[in-house]
Amino acid sequence: MSGALLVAGxxxxxxxxxxxxxLxxxxxxxxxxxxxxxxQNMSNNSAVTMEGGEIGRAQAMQARAAxxxxxxxxxxxxxxxxSDRTSQLVVMGQVSGTVAAGDYFHHRAWLADVINAELDSLRSEFDAVICEGAGSPAEINLRATDLANMxxxxxAELPVIVVGDIDRGGLLAHLFGTVAVLEPDDQRLISGFVVNKFRGDPALLAPGLDQLERLTGRPTYGVVPFDDGLWLDAEDSLSVQAHRMVGxxxxxxxVDSLRVAAVRLPRISNSTDIEALACxxxxxxxxxxxxxxxxxxxxVVLPGSKATVSDLAWLRERGLADAxxxxxxxxxxxxxxxxxxxxxxxxIDDSVESGQRRVEGLGLLDADIVFEPAKTLRRWNGPLRGYEIHHGQIARxxxxxxxxxxxxRGAVYGTHWHGLLDNDDVxxxxxxxxxxxxxxxGFVVAADVEVTTRRDAQLDTMADLLASHxxxxxxxxxxxxxxxxRPVITSTICGP
Structure with missing residues (x-):
């Protein structure tokens, strides 16, 4: 075997x-x-690699699975x-600048060269490369700058499997429409579908999938059931919803439980830190x-943020700072x-992210932070394991x-370490x-919960679900x- 495929959504x-x-x-x-x-990933949930670079947290989790x-x-x-219009650009693990949404077109050519060269290198080294798309390939307004989907x-001439969440409703239309809006050369690569998070009797869904195949000429490779015991490192901070239970x-x-309030910041990063507590x-x-x-x-837990000063202002506006x-x-x-x-x-003295220079923090810790242009990227693999990703440095x-x-200070704790709570004794x-x-x-801490083991068990659960369904x-x-x-869909539904 020597191949690759793309999982789109x-x-x-x-x-x-x-x-x-x-997979x-x-x-x-x-x-x-x-x-x-x-x-190409767009996410503030990231991890530090063995080279001392930075990648999406989901890809670190997928590497562990492999x-x-x-x-x-x-x-x-x-x-x-x-912000809503700008993003920090990280290329091969290192910060390469800040880009605006409207300017991204100008970066496409050289980024495509980086991406294609790396994929070619992986394909020459591994038996299989499983690629993940970003968002949806049906976002045809972004097709000209697309690097991660079609x-x-x-x-790379990759077969594409389109997966959809049926728990949201309207999935058959989503699957059909995803193929139908694509241009013929893109449609040609869509090989089939996977239904995710299905509840109920698959026999009730079967007629719809049969009709979908007749309409599109593409089979459904599987119907994966909803598993409420499955949690996953969040790829997208937008999937972290306020008022939602974690795990x-x-x-x-x-005889007592412990109640933890994790603040859902607008630009939250590495929200996965909270999962260790939910275990x-x-x-x-x-x-x-x-x-x-x-x-x-x-x-109360204040998690990471990609826009510390801006999110601090949000805390104050919402009354959360006083709380x-x-x-x-x-x-x-x-x-x-x-x-x-x-x-x-x-x-906090920030001339890097916000450019606002000195602002007052909450003052619960007697320390000062200064943002430096160079980002700290560090993995810790000693007696304690964790990683750091931050511009802000402790100045005093x-x-x-x-x-x-x-x-x-007393019961107020602060750390730059992500993954610290995965250390069971800590x-x-x-x-x-x-x-x-x-x-x-009356709260008793369990002595037998190992977060790393729980994370590995989740990976096995994912593999077991796919093996069975x-x-x-x-x-x-x-x-x-x-x-x-595969045939090309010509549908009047989508217009001329």
Whole structure:
């Protein structure tokens, strides 16, 4: 076997990341050397690679599924939105500048060269490369600058599988329409479909899939059921919804539960840090965006942000800044991670992201932050594991050290480390202290929860779902033989 395919989606959050991860794990189990690839990602959830570069968090997770260390090769272009119109451009793991949406066309040619060269290199080294698209290939207004969907598929002659989330409704129309709006040379590459998150009796769906095949000439390779025990590193921070529970915690081991309010910042980054808390039995984690939702929490977490100063202003506008300060004044626990940590300090001097220079922080930690042009990208693989991605640096601090990974004042903690709470001993001690501080003396921390093991179990669950509900033989055939012959749809529905 020596092939590649592209998993595209009808929408963002349709299941592309899950399917790529599941296929990587499934193929790796068969002894096939497989690698993930996402040509261009737009996400503020990122991870640090073995080369000291930066890639999308989902691609790091997919690399783990394939039994590989994360590498910049798996996500050569990363866009990190700092506003609605501009993004930081990261190429082969390193910051290459800031681009506006309207100017991106001018970067396409040289970025395409980087992407195509890297994909060619991976294909020469691995038996299979499973590529992930971005958003939807039906966004034909963006086709001229597309590097991750049909632009990549056309350049590399990749068969394309389109996956859709049926839980949202209207999926058959989405699948048909995704093919129908494409130009003939793009349509030719669409090989088939996968239905994701199906609930109920598949026999009821079968007539619709049969008709879809008659209309499009393309089969459905599988109907993957909804699994409420499946959680996944979020690719897109927009999928993190305020007031939504994070994960499905098990029953409390003691008589008390611990309530955690994680603030859903507008430019949140690395929201996956919160998942480690949601793994714990009896820890109830909610994303919140209103001051009232902080009042009954035992712990408040301010996660990372790609726009620290802007998101700090948002905290103040929403009344959340005062709510967090009052929470800390009552003696209850506050944790700030990366950008959230910087917000807890006395001052932030930012001439890099916002250009606003010195602004007042929340003042819960006696420290000052200065943004530097060079971004810190660092992985820690010692007794404690984690990674850092930040422009802001501690210029002064008079607070106590916290495990050599940050600083603390009483029950207020701050760290630049992402993934710190994945360290089981650190998380257990911190939760125990937070429960005591919050008066939850009946809360008992589980001694048998291992987050890394839970994450690996999720990858196995994804692979198991695909093994049971996907025509794996047909997918392997795409990898072996490439693009199959498929008809072009000519539909009056889409106009002339």
């Amino acid at each position: 009808t929408t963002s959050d349709a299941g592309k990341s899950m399917m790529v991860a599941g 990587c794990r499934l193929l790796a189990r068969k002894g096939i050397r497989v690698a993930p690839f996402k040509a 039994g590989l260390e994360p590498s910049v090769r798996f996500n050569p272009v990363l866009l990190k939105p700092g 632009g990549l598929a056309r350049a 499905i915690p098990g029953p409390a081991r003691g 714990e039995p009896g820890v109830l984690v909610r994303w919140v965006s209103d001051a009232a939702d902080v009042a009954d929490a035992d712990v 967090v300060i009052a929470h800390a004044a009552s003696g209850r626990t506050v944790l700030g991670i990366c950008g959230g940590f910087q917000m807890l300090c006395r001052t 601090a008079s607070e106590d050290s916290w495990l050599d990974v940050g600083i603390r 998380r257990r001690r911190w939760l125990t202290d937070a429960a005591m501080t919050g008066g939850r003396k 996907l025509d794996v033989g047909a997918v392997m055939d795409l990898l072996d033989r490439g693009v199959p012959s």
